Amino acid sequence: MTLNQGLHSIWNIAKREMRRLVSRPIYFFCMLFAPALSVVFFITLMQEGLPKDLPIAVVDLDNTATSRNLIRQLDAFEQTEVAMKTLSFAEAREEMQKGEVYGIFYIPANFSVEATTGKQPTLSFYTNGSYLIAASLLFRDMKTMSVLAGASVGLQTGTAKGLSTEQIMGQLQPIVIDTHSIGNPWLNYSVYLNNTVLPGILELLIFMITVFSIGTEIKYSTSRRWLQMGGNSMTVSLIGKLLPHTVIFTLVGFMMCAVLYGYNAFPLHSGWAPMLTAMFLLVISSQAVGVFMIGVLPTLRLGLSFASLFGMLAFSIVGFSFPVQEMYPSIQALANLFPLRHYFLIYVDQALNGRELVYSWAEYVWLAGFLMLPLLIRRNLKSALLYFKYIP
Numbered sequence: 001m002t003l004n005q006g007l008h009s010i011w012n013i014a015k016r017e018m019r020r021l022v023s024r025p026i027y028f029f030c031m032l033f034a035p036a037l038s039v040v041f042f043i044t045l046m047q048e049g050l051p052k053d054l055p056i057a058v059v060d061l062d063n064t065a066t067s068r069n070l071i072r073q074l075d076a077f078e079q080t081e082v083a084m085k086t087l088s089f090a091e092a093r094e095e096m097q098k099g100e101v102y103g104i105f106y107i108p109a110n111f112s113v114e115a116t117t118g119k120q121p122t123l124s125f126y127t128n129g130s131y132l133i134a135a136s137l138l139f140r141d142m143k144t145m146s147v148l149a150g151a152s153v154g155l156q157t158g159t160a161k162g163l164s165t166e167q168i169m170g171q172l173q174p175i176v177i178d179t180h181s182i183g184n185p186w187l188n189y190s191v192y193l194n195n196t197v198l199p200g201i202l203e204l205l206i207f208m209i210t211v212f213s214i215g216t217e218i219k220y221s222t223s224r225r226w227l228q229m230g231g232n233s234m235t236v237s238l239i240g241k242l243l244p245h246t247v248i249f250t251l252v253g254f255m256m257c258a259v260l261y262g263y264n265a266f267p268l269h270s271g272w273a274p275m276l277t278a279m280f281l282l283v284i285s286s287q288a289v290g291v292f293m294i295g296v297l298p299t300l301r302l303g304l305s306f307a308s309l310f311g312m313l314a315f316s317i318v319g320f321s322f323p324v325q326e327m328y329p330s331i332q333a334l335a336n337l338f339p340l341r342h343y344f345l346i347y348v349d350q351a352l353n354g355r356e357l358v359y360s361w362a363e364y365v366w367l368a369g370f371l372m373l374p375l376l377i378r379r380n381l382k383s384a385l386l387y388f389k390y391i392p
Contacts, residue, residue, distance in 0.1 A: 009230050013240025016229065017213075021244060026212070030205050031245070035252045038201045039259055046190035054134050055083035056103040056142075057092035066112035070149055074105060077141040096128055103127040103138040105145075115149075123149065133189070182353065191266050195351065196320040196344050198256050199279070203286045203340050204311030206249055210290025211307045213241065214381075215300030223385035234382045238374065242287050249287075253279040261351070269354025278346040278364070285339040285370035295377030298384035314338045319345075342366040 021027045058074070060067050075082040083101055086092050092104045106124035114121040125142035127135035217223040230237030257275055261268040268275065293310070294303040315321070317334065318341040324332050335341050342363040349355045349363075374381075 005231065006233070006236050009233075009236050010240040010243065013226065013229050013237060014243045016226075017241050017244050020213075021248075027209065030209050031248050032252065034205060035198075035202055035256070038198060039256060042194050042197060043190070043259065043264065046188075046194065050079060050189055051134060051137060052078055053081035054079055054103075054138055055081050055101045056105055056138055057084040057086060057095055057101045058082050059086055059089050059092050059104060059106045061087060061109040062107050062111035063087075064112045066115070067107045070107065070145065071105075073148070074141065074145045077145070079137045080141045093126075096126070099128075102131055102134040103142060105142050190264070193320070195260055195266065195347050196318070196340070197315070198260070199253070199282060199343055200311075200315050200318075200340050202249065202253055202256065203282060203314060203338075204308070206245075206283060206286035207290045207293065207307035207311045208304060209245060210242065210287050211294045211303040212300070213245070214291065214294045215298075215303050218298060218384060218388055219300050227382070227385055234378050238291060242291075245287065246284060249283045250280055253283055266351070268351050270350040270357070274346065274350040274357060274360070278343050278350070278367070281364060281367035282339050282343045285367045288370045288373045289339065291381070292373040292377055295374065295381035295384070298381065298388055310338075314340045317341075336366065339367055339370055 021031075056074075058071050060071065071082055071085070074080055082105075084092065084095060089104070089106065092101070095101045096104060104126040106126070108121055108124075111121045111123075123146045125139070125146070127139045127142075129135050217226055226241065227234075227237050230240060254276060257272070257279055260266050261272070261275070289310075290307060293306045297303045297306050317327075317331065318324070318338050319335065324335050324341075327335070345363045346360050349360045350357070
């Protein structure tokens with residue numbers, strides 16, 4: 001087949017595929033509506049960056065000016081709202097079990113008296129670990145408040161003994177910690193999560209649409225006609241079929257980038273080019289993985305099961321929810337088999353940290369390397385397209 005013949009065949013197959021895309025609503029839903037809905041949902045869900053005014057219950061058995069001041073200061077924290085004050089720990093625990101509050105701050109009886117007389121009273125706080133983010137944020141605020149309460153008592157005691165403020169602070173905090181959050185100084189969950197969750201959803205949809213598109217050719221016995229249009233060339237047939245998908249998914253991916261880095265102004269320290277290139281490579285590498293899936297399991301239902309399982313597994317194994325370095329060595333190796341893993345590393349290096357491009361070249365190579373996967377199952381897939389009889 002000459003170059004002109006190959007290009008002509010690709011164009012004809014692409015036109016045929018476009019007619020197939022507009023003839024079935026599932027393509028519109030998975031390629032346009034679902035990604036757009038995901039963007040709107042997750043961006044609006046985390047538009048505040050961090051959860052605010054998380055309700056807690058306070059059990060104040062001291063009920064003095066000191067304890068009330070402590071409660072007011074705790075309520076002033078941005079993430080914490082004192083939604084309930086009670087003298088019964090059992091009542092507070094019941095509310096936490098109902099899910100009405102996410103934490104309990106316990107002030108014992110005689111707290112202020114014991115604090116000023118050096119008897120070291122104990123402030124207790126409890127969080128509901130079923131709500132991971134809420135519990136961790138409230139734990140941080142309540143622990144901070146406890147430390148500040150101890151420092152306040154120490155300051156009052158030191159002043160009563162005639163010590164200067166400098167002398168007291170030197171004892172209370174001998175080492176001053178100066179922290180700087182790199183990449184995401186606002187500690188904005190949307191910056192961290194949406195830049196990986198949304199591409200992960202796109203990757204999953206690409207897996208499933210690629211498998212569905214080829215699998216339906218086998219199921220409805222139209223695969224031979226498709227191959228004939230490509231001159232019986234597997235390469236020409238795949239390029240022509242997936243070309244419209246590539247254009248649509250790339251535009252959708254660029255739309256996601258525009259919303260994340262343009263509309264929401266999330267960090268983009270290395271400019272647009274590295275991330276747009278990474279997004280394009282994520283699209284075509286995900287398509288290559290989808291072709292591999294249907295080539296390994298050339299039936300529609302098994303191929304879709306493989307695609308959905310593999311795509312969902314990516315969310316927990318690529319490293320944005322739990323560090324890959326802390327996983328078992330075998331799992332660390334498995335993480336490299338997901339295109340999303342390499343896109344995530346590019347995002348961290350280029351968008352968040354603004355590192356030189358040379359530090360990310362290996363991840364770009366990994367994404368491009370996925371394009372070799374269809375070659376591994378080329379014969380098996382072609383055999384399935386020509387001879388496989390679909391059994392419902």
